[in-house]
Amino acid sequence: MHVRRCAHLMFEPRESVQFDLDSIAAGGDGLRTELTLLALVPHRREETAVSAKEAALLAGIPSTTWTDYAALAAHHGAAVVQDLVARGLLICDAPEHAADRARDDRLRDANWHTLSAAQHYFGCWNGVRSGDENQRAGYLTLQDLIAKLGEPPPPVQTHAAAGSRLPLPSPQTTAFDALLQRRTTCRNFDADAVLTQHELATMLHRVFGAQGALRVTGGGDTTVIKRNSPSGGGLHPTGAYVIAQRVDALPCGLYHYEPLAHALEPLRALPPADAADLALRSVAAQAYFAAAPVLVVFAVRFPRNFWKYRNHAKAYRVTTLDVGHLSQTLYLSATDLGLGAFVTAAINEVEIEQAFGLDPLVESALAVSGFGRRAARRETPEFDPRGLVWRDDGSRMA
Numbered sequence: 001m002h003v004r005r006c007a008h009l010m011f012e013p014r015e016s017v018q019f020d021l022d023s024i025a026a027g028g029d030g031l032r033t034e035l036t037l038l039a040l041v042p043h044r045r046e047e048t049a050v051s052a053k054e055a056a057l058l059a060g061i062p063s064t065t066w067t068d069y070a071a072l073a074a075h076h077g078a079a080v081v082q083d084l085v086a087r088g089l090l091i092c093d094a095p096e097h098a099a100d101r102a103r104d105d106r107l108r109d110a111n112w113h114t115l116s117a118a119q120h121y122f123g124c125w126n127g128v129r130s131g132d133e134n135q136r137a138g139y140l141t142l143q144d145l146i147a148k149l150g151e152p153p154p155p156v157q158t159h160a161a162a163g164s165r166l167p168l169p170s171p172q173t174t175a176f177d178a179l180l181q182r183r184t185t186c187r188n189f190d191a192d193a194v195l196t197q198h199e200l201a202t203m204l205h206r207v208f209g210a211q212g213a214l215r216v217t218g219g220g221d222t223t224v225i226k227r228n229s230p231s232g233g234g235l236h237p238t239g240a241y242v243i244a245q246r247v248d249a250l251p252c253g254l255y256h257y258e259p260l261a262h263a264l265e266p267l268r269a270l271p272p273a274d275a276a277d278l279a280l281r282s283v284a285a286q287a288y289f290a291a292a293p294v295l296v297v298f299a300v301r302f303p304r305n306f307w308k309y310r311n312h313a314k315a316y317r318v319t320t321l322d323v324g325h326l327s328q329t330l331y332l333s334a335t336d337l338g339l340g341a342f343v344t345a346a347i348n349e350v351e352i353e354q355a356f357g358l359d360p361l362v363e364s365a366l367a368v369s370g371f372g373r374r375a376a377r378r379e380t381p382e383f384d385p386r387g388l389v390w391r392d393d394g395s396r397m398a
C-alpha cells in the first residue's frame with residue numbers, strides 16, 4: 001500500500017477574534033484571539049485544522065511519487081497517517097480510498113494552478129441566501145453602505161490638474177451607442193410573460209453559438225469554434241446550462257445548449273414550482289433575478305483551458321474574463337431584442353452543479369445570467385440615471 005500528498009494543498013493560518021468574559025474579568029479588552037492552522041483541500045472543497053507537526057509531515061511527502069505506507073506509519077505512527085488519509089490530505093492506493101483518489105486524479109489531470117484551485121473551490125457557495133431582505137438589511141442603498149463603511153474610493157482616478165487636461169473631440173455616435181446606453185441590469189422581470197422560442201434561440205446563438213468552426217488536422221479531431229465574444233487561447237471553455245421556466249412550447253426544465261448543432265439538449269423536465277425553486281436557490285435568493293423566464297448558467301470546463309495553460313497562474317483569471325465577455329454579449333443581445341438581462345456571481349455553485357449533474361472537478365459554474373421581458377412597473381431599483389428604460393413615476397418606457 002502506498003500514499004502520496006493530494007495534488008493541490010494550501011495552508012492558511014486563520015485568525016478569529018472571540019468575545020471573552022474572562023478577559024473582561026481580568027481587566028482586559030474582552031477579546032480573545034484564536035489562531036488555527038487550516039489545510040485547504042480543493043478536491044474535497046473542505047478545510048480541516050492541522051497541527052504544525054501534521055503540516056510538516058505533509059510538506060515532506062511528495063505528491064507526484066508514491067511513498068510506502070508501512071514505512072511512513074512506522075516512522076510517524078499508523079494513527080497519524082490513517083487520519084491524514086481519512087481527511088483526504090494523503091491519497092492512498094488501497095481500494096477503500098478509491099473515491100478520494102479519483103477526485104484527486106480529476107483535479108490533478110485538469111492542470112490547475114494550486115492558488116487558483118483553492119480560490120475557486122473555496123469561493124463556491126451552497127445554501128447561501130444573500131438576496132434575502134434580512135441578509136441585505138443595511139446594504140440596500142448606497143447611503144446605507146456609506147453610513148456603515150464610510151466613503152468609497154473616488155469613482156475616477158485623475159493624474160493631472162483640470163487645466164492641463166487635453167480635451168477630446170465629442171465622440172461620434174451611432175445606433176450602437178443607443179444600444180449600449182439602454183443596457184441596464186434588469187431587476188424587474190414580468191413574472192407572467194413567456195419568451196418565444198425565436199427569442200431564446202436568437203439569444204443562445206448570439207452569445208454561445210458557433211458562428212464558425214475550423215477543423216484542425218493534427219491526427220485527431222480538433223475543432224475550434226468562433227463565437228461573438230473573445231476567449232483566451234480561442235478555447236471557449238464556457239458552456240451554457242439553461243433553466244427554462246417560461247418559453248413558448250418548451251417544457252419547463254433543464255437543458256444544455258449545443259453550440260455547433262444550435263440545439264437544446266434536454267436534461268431534466270421540472271414542474272414549474274421546482275424550476276422556480278431552483279432558479280431562486282441558484283441566484284442565492286435574489287428573487288428579482290429568479291423571476292426571469294430563462295436563466296443561463298455559465299459553466300467553465302477548466303481542463304479545456306488548462307490543456308493549453310497548464311498549471312498557469314493566469315489561466316483561471318482568463319476563464320473568469322471569458323465569462324465576463326459572454327455576459328456583456330448577452331446583455332447587449334437582450335437589449336437589442338427589447339429584453340432585460342442580468343448577470344450575477346452571487347450563486348450557489350454546489351446546488352447548480354447538483355441540479356445539472358455537473359462534476360465540479362471538471363466543469364463548474366462561474367456566473368448566472370437571465371433574460372426576459374421587463375415588467376410594466378419598476379418595483380426594485382435599476383441603475384437608469386438617464387431615464388432610458390424607466391420613467392420617473394416607475395412606469396416602463398415603451
Ligand SMILES: Cc1cc2nc3c(=O)[nH]c(=O)nc-3n(C[C@H](O)[C@H](O)[C@H](O)COP(=O)(O)O)c2cc1C
Binds near residue numbers: 183184343344346
Ligand atoms: C460580475 C457581476 C456581478 C453582479 N452581481 C450582481 C448581484 O449579485 N446582484 C445584483 O443585483 N446585481 C449584480 N450585478 C449588476 C450590477 O449591480 C450592475 O451592473 C451595476 O449596478 C451597474 O448597473 P448597470 O448594469 O445597470 O449599468 C453584477 C454585475 C456584474 C458585472
